[in-house]
Amino acid sequence: MIDDYYFVFKGAFIVRLPPFNPYISLVIGVIAVSTSAIFVKLASDAPAGIIAFYRLFLSVIMMLPIILLKYKDELKSVSRKDWLLATFSGVFLALHFILWFESLNYTSVASSVVLVTLQPVFAFIGTYFFFGERFSPGAVIAMIITLIGSFIISMGDFQISGLALLGDILALLGAVTVTGYFLLGQQLRRSLSLMTYTFIVYGISSFTLLIYILIIGASFIGYSANVWFWFLALAIVPTFLGHTLFNWALKWLSTSTISMAIVFEPIGASILAYLILGEMVTYSQWLGGAIVIVGLFLFIMSTTAKRKVTISHRHIHPKED
Secondary structure, three states: OHHHOEEEEEOOEEEEEOOOOHHHHHHHHHHHHHHHHHHHHHOOOOOHHHHHHHHHHHHHHHHHHHHHHHOHHHHHOOOHHHHHHHHHHHHHHHHHHHHHHHHOOOOOHHHHHHHHOOHHHHHHHHHHHHHOOOOOHHHHHHHHHHHHHHHHHHHHHHHHOHHHHHHHHHHHHHHHHHHHHHHHHHHHOOOOOHHHHHHHHHHHHHHHHHHHHHHHOOOOOOOOHHHHHHHHHHHHHHHHHHHHHHHHHOOOOOHHHHHHHHOOHHHHHHHHHHHHHOOOOOHHHHHHHHHHHHHHHHHHHHHHHHHHHHHHHHHHOHHHO
C-alpha cells in the first residue's frame, strides 16, 4: 500500500523506503509484548481462563468493524479444511494462554517468560516430526544450550518452592501449545490474509475459553474497574500494538531478525516486573535466562543459515525437487 512507504530517487532507480525506521518498530513491539505477563499479574484477581478470554474476546470485538468493511468476502469463502485447521489452532492458542497465565500464579515473570520463549525450539522439533525438517549440528548444540538454561532456572525455582517449579512446568507446556498454534497458522496463512486468519482463530479461541470457563464455573462479571482496565490493556498493547508492529516490520526486515528481537521479551518483561511489581531476579534466573537467550540466538541463526543453504541448493539443482 502507498501509505506504507514513500519513494525517493537514487540515480536511475526509485528506492522504496519505510515511513519510519523498522528497527524502532521492533523495539516498540518488544516493549509492547513484554507487558503481557505484567498485565496478567496485575489482573490476577481474576482466574487465568477469564483473563485469557477477555484478552482475545475484546480483540475480536475491536477487529469486527474492519472485518465487516474489508474482509467480509474472504471470510465467506474460507474452505472447510481451513476452518478445521483454524479450529485446532484456536484450541491450541486457548490452551497456551490458560497454561501460561496460570504459570504466572506460581512462578516469577522472569522464569515464566523465558521458558515460554523456548517456542522456536519446540516449533523446529514439530517441523522435524510432521514435515521432515532436518536438524543441523548447530541447531542441536543450540537446543542443548537452551535446555541447560531452562534446567538451571527450574532447579533454582525448585529450591525456592515446589509451586515455583509447577509454574515452570506450566510455562513449558504453554510453549508447547503455542507451537501447535504457530505450526497450524503457517498452513492457514498460505490461503488466508493476516486479518481474516487472526479474526477466525481468536474467535475460535475465545469460544474454547468460554466453554472452559463454563466447565470450571468461573464468573464472567464481578471484577473491579482496575481488573477490567488490565483486560483491555492486554487486548490493545501486547496483542494489537506488539504483534501488529512485528507484522508490519516483516515488510522490511527478515523473519530471523524479527525472531531474534522477540527473544529480548524476557529481558523487557523482567525489567518491567522489577519496576512495576517489585519482583527480584534470582541468580539462577539470571544465569539460566542468559544461557537460554544465547541458545535461542544461536538456534535462530543456525536454522536460518540452514534454510538459506537449502534454498540455494534447490535453486542450483532444480531437477532434484
